[in-house]
Amino acid sequence: MKSEKSVMAARPSVRRRIVGNAVVKAVSTAALALAAMWGDAAHAGGPLQEMTYLLPAPQSEIAFAPLMIAQYKHYYADEGLSVRFVTVQGGAEVGKQLASGNGDLGGGLGDTPIVLRQNGIPVKAVALFGGQALHQFVTRADENITGPAALKGKTVTVMSYQDTSFYATLAVLAKGSLTRQDVSVQAAGPSGIWQLLAQGRADAMVGTPDWAASAEAAGAKLTWHSTDAYFPGMAQAVLASDRTIATRPDLVRKFVRASLKAMAEIERDPAAAAKDYAAAVPSWQARQPFVTRVLVYYAQHVYPGQSRIGAFDPVRVEKLQDFYLAQKIIRTRVDAKDLFTNEFVE
Numbered sequence: 001m002k003s004e005k006s007v008m009a010a011r012p013s014v015r016r017r018i019v020g021n022a023v024v025k026a027v028s029t030a031a032l033a034l035a036a037m038w039g040d041a042a043h044a045g046g047p048l049q050e051m052t053y054l055l056p057a058p059q060s061e062i063a064f065a066p067l068m069i070a071q072y073k074h075y076y077a078d079e080g081l082s083v084r085f086v087t088v089q090g091g092a093e094v095g096k097q098l099a100s101g102n103g104d105l106g107g108g109l110g111d112t113p114i115v116l117r118q119n120g121i122p123v124k125a126v127a128l129f130g131g132q133a134l135h136q137f138v139t140r141a142d143e144n145i146t147g148p149a150a151l152k153g154k155t156v157t158v159m160s161y162q163d164t165s166f167y168a169t170l171a172v173l174a175k176g177s178l179t180r181q182d183v184s185v186q187a188a189g190p191s192g193i194w195q196l197l198a199q200g201r202a203d204a205m206v207g208t209p210d211w212a213a214s215a216e217a218a219g220a221k222l223t224w225h226s227t228d229a230y231f232p233g234m235a236q237a238v239l240a241s242d243r244t245i246a247t248r249p250d251l252v253r254k255f256v257r258a259s260l261k262a263m264a265e266i267e268r269d270p271a272a273a274a275k276d277y278a279a280a281v282p283s284w285q286a287r288q289p290f291v292t293r294v295l296v297y298y299a300q301h302v303y304p305g306q307s308r309i310g311a312f313d314p315v316r317v318e319k320l321q322d323f324y325l326a327q328k329i330i331r332t333r334v335d336a337k338d339l340f341t342n343e344f345v346e
Contacts (some may be wrong), residue, residue: 045314046290048082051251054098054106056196057225058093060284062210062294063236065106065277066129070262072280074204080155090163091239092116095123098241105255107135109164110234110312114321117334122242125340126210128312129255129263130235130298131305133228135168136177138212140197141221148176148230154203155184157193167329168227169206174327175230194218210299217290229254232319235302237340245341256344261269267303270295310345 044142056063067085072078088094091108095116098106110128117123139145145154151173158165169185189263190198194211196202198218205211206227216222227233238259240252266273276286307313317336324330 004106014290019031019344020170023096037328042210046080048077049080049251050082050084052086052256053255054094054103055085055087056089056094056107057129057159058087059085060281061190061208062284062291063134063208063298065266065298066259067107068261068280069276070258072214072276073262074093075233075261076255079258081251083097083255085308090166092167092196093162094119096237096260097217098123101241104240104251105159105285106239107236108216108239109168110237110317111320111324112164112168112237113339114317114334115164115167115330116177117338118332123185123239124245124311124338125237125258126245126344127258127310127342128235128306129237129239129310130303131313132235132237132302133168133226133233133234134208134302135165135206135227136212137172137189137204137206137225137227137230138197138216138221139225140200141223143203143225145204148172148174148178151204152178152182153178155196155201156206157186157188157202158195158206159190159193160187160274161185163338164186165206165208168231168233168330171231171233171323172206197222199307202226209302210294211213213294213297216233231323232316234316234320249344253344256310257346259301262343264309266295267299304333305313306346310341311342312340 043184052344053067088097091112092115094106094108095112097103099121110125113123113125145151156169158169160166166185167186169340170180173179173183186196186202192207193207194215195248197205197214198220212224214220238256246250271292274288274295277291278288284291314336317339321333325333
């Protein structure tokens with residue numbers, strides 16, 4: 001059999017046809033991409049402003065449903081934004097990268113600025129996805145762990161030591177008069193955090209409802225406790241550096257408005273939102289009932305409790321900072337106005 005090279009050399013017409021088809025394909029691909037870009041731009045009435053949002057865990061985590069739904073339903077494009085999501089290792093790392101200028105906005109917990117500010121990292125929370133704590137303190141039912149004090153000598157998983165789940169774990173331990181030295185805290189990543197729990201290689205976990213539900217789906221029998229029961233932790237937050245807030249307030253406001261629009265839809269009708277989310281993140285399409293279950297939990301146990309959607313409760317922020325200080329998780333207090341702002345929440 002002759003090689004393609006020899007055929008093309010012997011038959012110029014074949015060569016012209018192959019090259020021509022390649023050019024047509026390239027032009028068609030470029031045209032489709034351009035059409036998509038201008039299609040999105042049409043939502044905003046003009047070219048889109050590009051921005052980077054740093055995620056503390058993989059984009060496919062259901063915890064990020066408000067962001068993925070807002071992207072899928074063109075809410076960011078409607079605001080004139082083209083959002084690129086980039087994953088880093090944990091909320092604390094998100095804050096550090098934002099302060100260094102390596103991203104426009106990012107995600108963490110409402111707690112995150114409390115931990116970072118006292119280390120001189122100038123980030124602030126600009127919107128909060130719910131009035132209750134995001135993190136759940138989840139234990140294996142067969143371990144009969146009745147509270148934080150019963151964790152002594154046990155193994156607890158967190159996503160990473162840079163993630164705010166680790167600081168939430170320290171707070172839970174402190175409530176039981178324990179320290180990190182009294183337990184084995186394993187930073188297991190976004191998959192290992194629940195897999196070790198499901199496999200019985202860990203006794204407890206501090207993490208999102210998504211991960212606890214994944215462990216149960218894998219066969220583990222668990223006992224759930226919101227970390228609200230032990231300290232006034234907070235939900236996910238949108239974080240921004242002081243520089244971005246000062247120089248690009250319109251970008252912050254547009255992103256917050258689009259994201260909270262999607263969050264409100266989830267809280268109002270989590271089953272319908274699960275369909276949108278499965279369409280936005282195709283890897284979940286075959287598990288839509290699972291997605292619905294998780295979003296129902298968010299709608300009932302994480303999102304409620306705000307005086308205004310997206311707004312911070314100054315009293316809760318102060319109580320949380322006092323708790324972190326009393327438990328020596330932080331060394332100094334920071335003025336609350338440097339930790340959060342409600343100016344971008346409408």
